[in-house]
Amino acid sequence: MLSIIELDFGTPKSKSAQQVALTIDGREVSVPAGTSVLRAASEVGIQIPKLCATELLDAFGSCRLCLVQIEGMKGYPASCTTPVAAGMKVTTQNAKLADIRRGVMELYISDHPLDCLTCPANGHCELQDMAGAVGLREVRYGYDGRNHVYSTLKPSPSSGGGGVNFTATQTPSPSNLTLEGGGFNPLFAVKDESNPYFTFDPSKCIVCSRCVRACDEQQGTLALTIQGRGFDSKVAASQNEGFMDSECVSCGACVQACPTATLSEKSLIAQGQAEHSVTTTCAYCGVGCSFRAEMRGEDIVRMVPNKDGSANHGHSCVKGRFAIGYATHQDRILKPMIRAKISDPWREVTWQEAIAHAASEFKRIQAKYGRDSIGGITSSRCTNEETYLVQKLVRAAFGNNNVDTCARVCHSPTGYGLKQTLGESAGTQDFDSVMQADVILVIGANPTDGHPVFASQMKRRLRQGAKLIVADPRRIDIVRTPHVRADYHLKLRPGTNVALVTSLAHVIVDEGLVSEAFVRERCEPEAYAKWRAFVAEPRNSPEAMEEVTGVAAADVRAAARLYATGGNAAIYYGLGVTEHSQGSTTVMGIANLAMATGNIGREGVGVNPLRGQNNVQGSCDMGSFPHEFPGYRHVDDDAVRASFEQAWGVPLQNEPGLRIPNMFEAALDGEFKAIYIEGEDIAQSDPNTQHVTASLTSMECVVVQDLFLNETAKFAHVFLPGSSFLEKDGTFTNAERRISRVRRVMQPRNSDGTRGYADWEITQLLANAMGYPMNYAHPSEIMDEIARLTPTFHGVSFDKLDRLGSIQWPCNDAAPEGTPTMHVHEFVRGKGRFMLTEYVPTAEKVNAKYPLILTTGRILSQYNVGAQTRRTENSRWHSEDRLELHPQDAEDRGIVDGDWVGIESRAGQTVLRATVSERMQPGVVYTTFHFPFSGANVITTDNSDWATNCPEYKVTAVQITRVSQPSDWQQRYRKFSERQQELLSEAVTK
Amino acid sequence: MSLHESHDASAALVKMVNDIADYFQSEPDRELAVDGIVNHLTRFWEPRMRRKIVAYFAERKGEGLSELARAAVARLADAARSAA
Secondary structure, eight states: OOOTTOOOOSSOOOOOSOEEEEEETTEEEEEETTOBHHHHHHHTTOOOOOSSOOTTSOOOOOSOOSBOEETTOOSOOBTTTOBOOTTOEEEOOOHHHHHHHHHHHHHHHHTSOOOGGGOTTTTSOHHHHHHHHHTOOOOTTOSOOGGGHHHHEEEOGGGTOOSSSOOTTOOOOGGGEEESSSOOOTTOOOOBOOSSSEEEOGGGOOOOOHHHHIIIIIIOOOOEEEESSGGGOEEEETTTBOGGGSSOOOOOHHHHHOSSSSEEEHHHHHHOOOSEEEEEEOSSBTTOOEEEEEEETTEEEEEEEOTTOTTTTTOOOHHHHHOOGGGGOTTOOOSOEEOSSTTSOOEEOOHHHHHHHHHHHHHHHHHHHOGGGEEEEEOTTSOHHHHHHHHHIIIIIIOSOOEEEGGGGTTHHHHHHHHHHTSSSSOSSOGGGGGGOSEEEEESOOHHHHSHHHHHHHHHHHHTTOEEEEEOSSOOGGGEETTEEOSEEEOOOTTOHHHHHHHHHHHHHHTTOOOHHHHHHHBOHHHHHHHHHHHHSGGGSHHHHHHHHOOOHHHHHHHHHHHHHSSSEEEEEOHHHHSSTTHHHHHHHHHHHHHHTTOOSSTTOEEEEOOSBTTHHHHHHTTOSTTEETTTEETTOHHHHHHHHHHHTSOOOOSOOOOHHHHHHHHHTTOOOEEEEESOOHHHHSSSHHHHHHHHHTOSEEEEEESSOOTTGGGOSEEEEOOOGGGOOEEEEOTTSEEEEEOOOSOOSOOSSSOOOOHHHHHHHHHHHTTOOOOOSSHHHHHHHHHHHOGGGTTOOHHHHHHHSEEESOOBTTBTTOOSSOSSSSBTTBSBOOOOOOOOOOSOOOOSSSOEEEEEEOOTTOOTTOTTGGGSGGGGTOSSOEEEEOHHHHHHTTOOTTOEEEEEESSOEEEEEEEEOTTSOTTEEEEEOOSGGGOHHHHOOSOBOTTTOOBOTTOEEEEEEEOSSOOHHHHHHHHHHHHHHHHHHHHHHO | OOHHHHOOHHHHHHHHHHHHHHHHTTOSSHHHHHHHHHHHHHHHSOHHHHHHHHHHHHHHTTTTOOHHHHHHHHHHHHHHHHHO
16 A cells, blocks of 8 residues: 555546536535546545545456446446546435445455454555445445455464464365364465565455556556456466566555555564654665655655655666665674774774774875876765765865766766767656657666666556567567567677667668758758768668678667657666767767757657666766766866866866776876776676776775675775665655655664764865865755756755655756756757768787677666675575576587576686576677676676777677686685685674 | 786786777777867876876887877876976
8 A cells, every 4th residue: 555644545646638517515616627536525525435445556346346426417426437527417425425434334344364463564554434424334244255265274283383473384174274263265365475575365365356456557566366256356466476487577466456464565564564764865876766665663664656656656677676685784893993004903992093094094095006096986876965075075175186986887978978979977857758658768777677667657558558679689578578579589699789770870861850940950061061061971871881780681670660660759868878988979879860850848758868876867967977067067177177176176287187987097006006996896797807806906995885884895995884765864866867765764873982973074074074064964065066067956955855755957047946857849959960871890809719799687676786785685686696598609619598608808807607598699798697607707898998998798798618617717706705804704703 | 937026017008098999999089089089088097097008108109009098198198298
């Protein structure tokens, strides 16, 4: 059910602009056309009893509780399925209606257990509420319905059950039941506790179908069904399997939809109902779902997706809803620690000593090696206010521009490519825009795994009939999923995105599909003419590129025609675009396609980067790149720099600083000696692990601020315990530029005995210790400063965010409540600029020694380096990274599913278990990087995007062989890691 | 030999400039292509990196640099001389 503080209006809100006036119980009501009578009544405070209706789902009309009388209409129509009409006169309560409703409730209760006092839904059970609402006082059919059986039968002690419920592996039978009344009931269904986060208790089910509809309508997995007919109807997962073995993706939509305790969170069962709720924003992917954290004191009872959340509309995924256990995991390091060498044991110290030591080291190193010998890394997992402070610390307190962020290794090409073409480093739409798209082109993104809540919305639109083009080397789930099938799957070879995008553009020009009027009005004519001549060259045709991309020219032509002529066409892309040596070129090619066809500047179209982490957009917005101040303004802009110098009270450098890979190079050159890393794990996430760790080892002071002793922290000299998103206030900005509030639901846990600190406070302590004063009392003051100094944020404040819920920047005088769609009348840069997109093959070549291409990606249940999700039950779905390869490649090497295989590239070796899958194309293998021991980035190389140095994670030439033991690196890693854990344990026990 | 000992800073910079130059190869106006590379190096490279590639260019006569990359670094070198 919805959060404890939310009112369920019964049916979805109508978006119609037309108002309809009617009368309900004598009261004049005016609601948008298309509103149900049930909702119209609810909006004026008249609560019509309901069971199968909830506003997150389309009306169903099955429970017959919400019947009303309508003047002039025969019978008693269900108010949930009856839309309002002008002049309609509705009666929601009279003796006849009360009699009918009581009759319906009698039937429900006759077959429902009456263990209400011990039921986890007690206090928020809709069935119980409705029994009260209709005045149910007796059940003429008795209380011994078939589903009551578990209240009268218990597992016998000899069966090992010993309690009320059976375990998932037990089958009730006369031999393991103790008779306490009634006989053995063959229809008894055991409670399914297989899912780590929720239980399914069929005996409490009223077959309202809300769970099935939630799985269909909200999630789009269609894993649930109603099995059987009439009284034998029951909810079943997949082919009547346990939830864990079924197709269920554990998004929790069914749990939220359930009006009884049939589907209940295990945390709710364990803890009881929450007593208050705090609205905050998920700290996982770039969708940025809004949640209500339901609390008992400072303990989280459950996370409930906020139905008013503009990014998620009450939906969530297995990570955001359930995988929060990491925040209170025993592995959290809660005390500051320091050590002289990484071979020394850690020493727990006070905050004051840790900060003083870090500042002293930074100052010593700058005095010895120069001002530019230190730097910092901001995090997409931290808030806007925190990333802003870190870049301010580096620019103002360190006195250089050596600040970068993890977007370097994911979406930096988006920033570059969209700035060059459109003028702003951000996606052009809101998520809801997809509901107006007629053609959806997904390129280099795997939304069902990486951005599952948005993927559900996209699938909803596809089920309504939008066309789908997928460009991806693998057959990702969106290619073929229930009621969705891609019209074209362009299964290109890794590393050939530019060739494909340019050949799509060739078709658009060659076949006269350019939106000439749009281009003439909105784009630079010279750049367009040059681009047009370039893409029209025969060498850029699909026929010429077929050998490069591996995609049939006819399919490319058909896909280009569909994109250009199929109505509103929207492009969604991800790291499969950016993480290439030509990542920026592909981003520009994508923007070219949108401009050439006029698919930009209105709803349903646009260029939509699906950002990886929750605050990638925000961390980039906040000036985390070494060449840009907040708001994407270059440090060489004298006027901009002057505004920051005035506000910050210090002179600032006018030259770009070092990017992360440049820092590594400079460290190995002996010129970069110290780093402050907030919330990033470069030793696991960045490519060519051995290069990264060699760089870290060469530094004299590595300061890591994090929740856990992550891989980078094993090379650190100072560890500053960070705070989780639950422990602080601030804002995140999601992939649609939506700024949402993060609100503290519990105190920071990182107290040294005096007090704990949110991450922004730790940065502030460090700045002050460095001699640069920072005196913010609350993150809202930091946002106020951001707003003063950043034109696109001028209108943003915590007060406004609290009032509006969320805001999409730009938010300023021109758009006081934000900007859902960008570039509506003109591009941010004025005229759109077409950019040339010459295909340059990657330097990473396959040959006889390395004949396969490795590409990397993500999986639904794990998140990025896995530091959070590995410490939750999500590992039940994905407990190790595996190498996926095509059956032919497996057979050629004598590999069968589950074998240990060695993967060798020019950069290194590692060993993983094999998964043989026809999702792969021959010659291409795939893995994820969620577990450090996997060493996925031991194999990836230093190749990077020409414009931004974003690593080429997606193309590594490798060879695969069957092996019997871990790689040398893995054995070294295990030894090093175990030693670091020992050094940590020694610190803890002292 | 450790990675540290075997580190070749120049090789990384040469590869980076060549990668940038490769993008500008398709620009039909060669001067604009060189402008584009110089502009990119100026806007995105930390000054020490620019100084290093200029020094490398002087010492190694631009060995390993593509023709366009060489032209761009030569222009950077000229600008550095003028500024000195």
